[in-house]
Amino acid sequence: MDFLRYQKSVWGEKLLIGVSWDLLWIPFVAAACVIVVHLIVRARLRRASTLINSDQ
Secondary structure, three states: OOOEEEEEOOOOOEEEEEEOHHHOHHHHHHHHHHHHHHHHHHHHHHHHHHHHHHHO
8 A cells, every 4th residue: 555656757756646545544633633622621620720719
């Protein structure tokens, strides 16, 4: 499986012409993890601030 596709230019240089779609799931999983961690941290901070405010 080729992750990157190359072709030679008219001057003989190697040019990147494409990227495999097989790895597209990686950024989606990374984005989902960031969103879930953000929601957890936000919920914990909100809960901590309500506990502090209710003590006063």
